[in-house]
Amino acid sequence: MRMVDLIIKKRQGIELTEEEIRFWITGYVNGEIPDYQSSAMQMAILFKGMTKKETSILTDAMEHSGETLDLSNINGVKVDKHSTGGVGDKTSLVLGPMVAACGGVVAKLSGRGLGHTGGTLDKLESIPGLTISIEGKRFEEQVNKIGLAIAGQTKSLVPADKKMYALRDVTGTVESIPLIAASVMSKKLASGSDAILLDVTVGDGAFMKNMDSARELAQLMVEIGKNLGRNTKAIISDMSEPLGFAVGNSLEVKEAIASLQGHGPSDLMELCYTAGSIMLVQSGLSKNVEEARKALEENVANGKAFEKFCLMIEAQGGDISYIKDPSKFEMAKNIVPVYATEEGYISNIKALTIGVSSMKLGGGRETLEDTIDMSAGIVLAKKIGDFVKKGDILCTIYTNKDEKTYKEIIQEILSAYSYSQFKIEHTSVIKEVIE
Numbered sequence: 001m002r003m004v005d006l007i008i009k010k011r012q013g014i015e016l017t018e019e020e021i022r023f024w025i026t027g028y029v030n031g032e033i034p035d036y037q038s039s040a041m042q043m044a045i046l047f048k049g050m051t052k053k054e055t056s057i058l059t060d061a062m063e064h065s066g067e068t069l070d071l072s073n074i075n076g077v078k079v080d081k082h083s084t085g086g087v088g089d090k091t092s093l094v095l096g097p098m099v100a101a102c103g104g105v106v107a108k109l110s111g112r113g114l115g116h117t118g119g120t121l122d123k124l125e126s127i128p129g130l131t132i133s134i135e136g137k138r139f140e141e142q143v144n145k146i147g148l149a150i151a152g153q154t155k156s157l158v159p160a161d162k163k164m165y166a167l168r169d170v171t172g173t174v175e176s177i178p179l180i181a182a183s184v185m186s187k188k189l190a191s192g193s194d195a196i197l198l199d200v201t202v203g204d205g206a207f208m209k210n211m212d213s214a215r216e217l218a219q220l221m222v223e224i225g226k227n228l229g230r231n232t233k234a235i236i237s238d239m240s241e242p243l244g245f246a247v248g249n250s251l252e253v254k255e256a257i258a259s260l261q262g263h264g265p266s267d268l269m270e271l272c273y274t275a276g277s278i279m280l281v282q283s284g285l286s287k288n289v290e291e292a293r294k295a296l297e298e299n300v301a302n303g304k305a306f307e308k309f310c311l312m313i314e315a316q317g318g319d320i321s322y323i324k325d326p327s328k329f330e331m332a333k334n335i336v337p338v339y340a341t342e343e344g345y346i347s348n349i350k351a352l353t354i355g356v357s358s359m360k361l362g363g364g365r366e367t368l369e370d371t372i373d374m375s376a377g378i379v380l381a382k383k384i385g386d387f388v389k390k391g392d393i394l395c396t397i398y399t400n401k402d403e404k405t406y407k408e409i410i411q412e413i414l415s416a417y418s419y420s421q422f423k424i425e426h427t428s429v430i431k432e433v434i435e
């Protein structure tokens, strides 16, 4: 078999066989197939697509390209959640403790941020002392003891995705539905949870820009998960404006702490309550989503969800004094308000522009080798639907960059805002649930 023939076959839109897909993935992971051929194949897939059968085979081949986790030493129904990425998305930090406080078992492997999207691991690492490198027995013991762990993926888990994702990132082949589905689901399946809840984001700050493509991706991933024996459901959530108010690592941790103490932004809390309710039903801990939501609300109100968060931070070596007193987090040197240049109801805050601006302020990385300034980012003062007068504060930037640099970024931030003279209807962050 020759890789070039498979590329041509896919370029012609012909379905690849199981043997051909496995030949590609095995050869690519062990170095026999070079980046340029794999890249050409990914581009052919981006243009010609894949059938459901091909996508399932690709997912399975990627899942088994390295070691898979066996969570059988962890008691109970293990439930995992994965978001396809967004701006200000600190959901895992809030949702994990909420679900664990209700008796759920959350053994979660998370990722790092790249480009305009943030990553849960980076956010957690803004807490001094905290490690995300917990593997094997330590991971199992922590989940068995407190019902919650958020760790980084080990090097040997789904090596095919590590190579393919890095290649997609630099060859313009990220936005392919079968490639995203196989990337996400191979990691979720290899991580060993019994139940999976997917949060497929849609809008300006997401990979999926419209509902049709978000629905197609969500349905495809749910089908793959179910076919491979996992209880899989998906939410489609809005990512046209950033989620919550804070964007940037320690700024988001502080917002997560406030949320677990009952002071969360309404869009973030709605997403956490909806996702958490589905996860508790998937775990068999609640009969229906109404009962589950009540349990989640109670555990936020009585402080148990916050307690779980503290237990996780301590178990992973984090300095708990920062959680008890978030004013201890190091502040950026420059904290600069950004003022409205127009009057009206805010009709749009482009999440992509805010995410890229936060990255440029130091809060994100352009390449995986970049280091992050944990204190950098943006805190919104207003959201879509709010009325502002000229000169009102729209948001505040936090940065250690020099004045010339941040002044240019402020102009980009201002370009993210649109205004309307008419009142804007508030729409729910939850667009659809796919079961």
Ligand code: URA
Pocket (backbone or CB within 6 Å): 083, 084, 085, 165, 174, 179, 180, 181, 183, 184, 207
């Ligand atoms: N998240 C992933 O893990 N993979 C993708 O391809 C896109 C988002």
